[in-house]
Amino acid sequence: MAKTEVVENWEPLRLTHIKPSFNNEESALAARQDLWHKFILFNVGQYSATEILRTVIVACEPEIILPVMYKKERPNKCTFLTKCSSSAIENLVKQGLCITLSNGQELRIDIILGYTDSQNLQLNPNRIIAQALYYRYEPTKKVLNLDDFENEKSLNSIYCPISLPKVLHFVLRCTKMGILSNNRDSRLPIRELSLRYNEITRIVFFEKFFNYHLTKLDLRHNQIADVEYLRYFSEFKISELWLDGNPLCTKYSKCQDYVQAVKNVFPHLQKLDGIVIGMEQKFVPSIQSNFLGDGTSTCLIKQFVKHYFTLYDQNDRQVINGLYDRDALYSMSLGPISNYIHKQLTKTFVTNRNLLKFVDYAKCQEFLLRGPEKIISALRNQPSTIHHFKTFHVDLLYEGEIHLAISVQGMFSFRDIHQCPPMFFNRTFIIMKKEDNEYCITNDQCYLDGTPANTLLGNSEIKFESKGAPKFIPTVFSVSEKEQLLIFLHEITTMNMKFCHQYLEDANWDIRTAIATFMNMYTVNNVPPEAFV
Known part of the structure; x- marks a missing residue:
């Protein structure tokens, strides 16, 4: 029993950079694998946790330590816990409990040996x-x-x-x-x-x-x-x-x-x-189905492509409103079309801006649409579509601090037209970062042609099923979008902002549901008078 008490009971000991030492008692406490030691680092300034912890680990080599629960307690002080060998701590003591960052900045270290045990911190x-x-x-x-x-x-x-x-x-x-x-x-x-x-x-x-x-x-x-x-x-x-x-x-x-x-x-x-x-x-060039640079923008690009074409394939393309910048430009051009049905359908595309086929060049500027109202109006006049995501190829053409240029190509079908083969499209988007970490389209160039699908897909047989509009549940992510919806609902209903916010919250920020709920309740006199105060 006496031996068990010696093993289980201990008093924490502090090693300090002011007077570095490592005697036998401290070494024995550092060697215990049932205890966690607390490292306190001073003069950390604005340096990142990654840089600080990496430097500490390197300073302990050839021994290894794995920091846990890193915390910045004050502007110039941070702490973390670790279990390690006695040799790792001895290596730090030999360096005067002082480590140097890559730019020459010195960090001072204090270590509380036996800060807590494995019973209090059950982390393996x-x-x-x-x-x-x-x-x-x-x-x-x-x-x-x-x-x-x-x-x-x-x-x-x-x-x-x-x-x-x-x-x-x-x-x-x-x-x-x-x-x-x-x-x-x-x-x-x-x-x-x-x-x-x-x-x-x-x-x-x-x-x-x-x-x-x-x-x-x-x-x-x-x-x-x-x-x-x-x-x-x-x-x-x-x-x-x-x-x-x-x-x-x-x-x-x-x-x-x-x-x-x-x-x-x-x-x-x-x-x-x-x-x-x-x-x-x-001299065969390298070809990748999806070229997305170093991969840092992959999530954003995939999210944008999925979001845009899901909205584009809805029954009413009015839902695209909000994706285009107020000064956005849109142009569309048609390539070779041999299929009779395609020819009849593309007659509705009055904005064809193919410069090789222009007779009246005065319309060149007219068919360059500016602003979301004109763009969405033109898109709404086109037949409903369904895009085949499995055929998509995406290229990141340019990446700046606030701009992305991407090219998306693939196949799509006209949804309500039976026995109509799919068409090929290529869309080049320039996307700009706005407030609240939002992105919007500033330039959209669309190219369509009727090249047979098997030619573009390398004669591989892919069956395109005729489907309805893809399911889309509108979600509001930013503060500014919510403010716009609040103002819109306020102008339509004349309710005050408090009640508008409540209606939108109950509708999960779906403006159509909120308006429908208001109209139903207003019709039966179920909207309280204070909603209009």
């Missing part, structure tokens, strides 16, 4: 990381996806930057625990490994993690400066490799030099950055 970083890795592994395809792992939501407050070799080494050990629970000493049965968006500079392992089935490696959008930093993988039969978005790609002036340098490290390589080795000598 190893188990949480292993669980996160379990869900990132596809056992049927044998794919391990570690993309942007530092921002994995299931890690919660654990900071785990696999850009640091020691941390990546630790994570792969946890992977064994997560996906090889029955035999943790075996090598990982992985065919494809993806490590995109992790700021990795090099891969350095001193352990055999993978079996020899590993054939595909994706390292796009990291910070690898030399292909030699990937020498660890040379013993594997890597046949497909992605290195786009790394500094090493800019080192070579000739494509052949780049390929040869990579082949020196990966002798079994057949495909590099999506191109079959040898094709680069035939």
Whole structure:
């Protein structure tokens, strides 16, 4: 019993940067794996948590620490908790409990050893990381996806930057625990490994993690400066490799030099950055179905494309109102059309601005529509459509601070016309960022032609089913949109803002439902007089 008390009872001890020391008692307390230690950092200023924590982890090498529950308590003070070895803390003490950021700024550290125990803070970083890795592994395809792992939501407050070799080494050990629970000493049965968006500079392992089935490696959008930093993988039969978005790609002036340098490290390589080795000598350009730059705007672009064409395919295109800027421009041109039904339908497109077919060039400016009223009026006069999202190809043409230019092409059908083949479209949008993190269209160029679908789709047979208008539930995201709806409802009903807000809240900010509810209640005298005060 006496021995148990010695193990369980302890008094926290503080190591301070004012007088760094690490005696036997402090070392024994630091070595206990049932205790959490609190790190207090001073002079942190406006530096990010990422930069601060990364510097602390590097300062503890070759030992490893994983910070949890990072918190900025004052402008110049931050804290976090961790469990670590006695050697990690000893390394910091030897540095005077002072670490230096990349720009030379010095941070001072105090450490409270034994700040709390595992009973009070029941957090197991190893188990949480292993669980996160379990869900990132596809056992049927044998794919391990570690993309942007530092921002994995299931890690919660654990900071785990696999850009640091020691941390990546630790994570792969946890992977064994997560996906090889029955035999943790075996090598990982992985065919494809993806490590995109992790700021990795090099891969350095001193352990055999993978079996020899590993054939595909994706390292796009990291910070690898030399292909030699990937020498660890040379013993594997890597046949497909992605290195786009790394500094090493800019080192070579000739494509052949780049390929040869990579082949020196990966002798079994057949495909590099999506191109079959040898094709680069035939001057065949790289083609991607969806080219979205470095991927930072992918979510925004996908959301816009889905939102716009869902609205466009509604029975009444008036719902598009709000997507176009007040000075937006729209033009539409028709290409070759051979189908008789297409020819009859496109006669309704009086705004055809194909300059090659203009007889009266005075109409050139007239058919360049300006403003949402003219644009939406023209779109409403066109037959109802249904766009086939599976045929879409999207290109990001330009990306600035407040502008995006994207091109969308694919197939669409006229919804109410039977036995009418689909048509091809290409829309080029310029999208501008507005207040409240909203985006609107400032320029929309539309091109249509009747090229047979099998020609555009490479003779692949895709059946286009005739469907009704896609389901659309209007959702209001911004404060300014809500203010506009409040003003609109106030002007129509003359109710005060309080009651207008209540009606819109009850209708989930669907203006049509709110107006219908008001009319029903007003008809039976069920709107209280104070609503008009």
